[in-house]
Amino acid sequence: MKALKYINILFVIALISSCDDQIYPELDDAPEILVVDAWVTDKPEDQVISLTRTQPYFDNSESSGVTGAEVYLTDNEGVRFDFVETTNGDYVWPYATETFGTVGNAYQLTVNVGGDTFTATSIKNRVPTVDSVTFKFENSLNFGEEDEFYLGEFWSRDIEGFGDTYWIKSFKNEEFLGKPSEINIAWDAGFSAGGAIDGLIFIPPIRDAVNPFDEKEGEEDVFVSPFDDGDSLYVELHSITPAAHNFLNELRIQTDRPGGFAALFDTPLSNIPTNIENSTSDALVVGFFCVSSVEGNGARLDVSQVPKEE
Known part of the structure; x- marks a missing residue:
């Protein structure tokens, strides 16, 4: 039994070691599209x-x-x-x-x-008006240290009638937040057609998704407040078709890939x-x-x- 245990350990070590090899595949040039x-x-x-x-x-x-x-x-x-x-x-x-x-x-x-x-x-x-953009103060404890930060959110009510779809674009200090992880879309006031959230104020996860979440330059896992005193936030609601909503959702899935070991289990x-x-x-x-x-x-x-x- 001990021998079998050692063999399994050696196999795992060999498998992990093999992941360090770099390969440089030669890909055929595909026709231009x-x-x-x-x-x-x-x-x-x-x-x-x-x-x-x-x-x-x-x-x-x-x-x-x-x-x-x-x-x-x-x-x-x-x-x-x-x-x-x-x-x-x-x-x-x-x-x-x-x-x-x-x-x-x-x-x-x-x-x-x-x-x-x-x-x-x-x-x-059609598209509803954006009634206002506001900020709120938050704090949290991370590893025994208290983080204080400011979050922005927008306030708007979906137009009554099922099937309205939107792309919510946000701009910090006039710079568009265009990372794949920052693609913010809504179906009526919620995430999808199955949510049946019609004619209501957009739900908090969508209202709050206008914030940029960045790490401090040169330091990983160091939280940075999305907004500091004097920063501006501008939010746009774009009416889109259901097909465009599906396109943006798929675009987010295909491009928002942080990499690392978890990438082995991502959708192809x-x-x-x-x-x-x-x-x-x-x-x-x-x-x-x-x-x-x-x-x-x-x-x-x-x-x-x-x-x-x-």
Whole structure:
């Protein structure tokens, strides 16, 4: 029995040691695929649709834009919106005197490039207002030491009627919080269609997901307050389609991978479904098209105005 125990220990040691070997696999270059980044909003600014192509797995250089394409949107009333090519694969509909689109209208994206025609559709859905953005004081004990910190949250009520979906974007000191772990989406006032949370104030996990949680530079496992005195938080609610909600949820699953030993048990990587189709050939395409209504609000932290519970 002791001999069997020692054999098992040696086997485990050998297995752990084998994990230290580095391998450098040679991967065949895959054919380039068109990437369409077409998230159009009614914010009072130029709207940009970007066209690029995929790159080899180990190529870390910036992808080059696709030029010479024809890019435009048409709505269900027959109005056409031409996006003008500018630089490095960016195609722009210039904001002039009115914001883009009408709530309830359907829009079709058309991209003509290299003899192929790519199309997708989206509806511009409604969005509630962001009533306010506030801050709260919190403290906690970690390893015998008390951490004091400030959290931001937004206040908004989902519009009555099941099936509204949203992308909640947050900005700290005007910088977009765009990490995979910071993708914040909602179905009505909750997480998913099965939650049946309609017409209510967004639930706390969604309200609180506007906070950046970073570690102190050069120090692991050292908690940093999401906001300090004088920091600003701006929150935007983007109406999205259910298909866009599913796309963002899958994007978060596929990209929010911290690595380490736990990565062995992660969901295998896979391509994220797109709502864009090629109507002329078998050439593939990735990316997504969505038209959104946007409402936002913000605040700046003044610690002297935030109550602290005794």
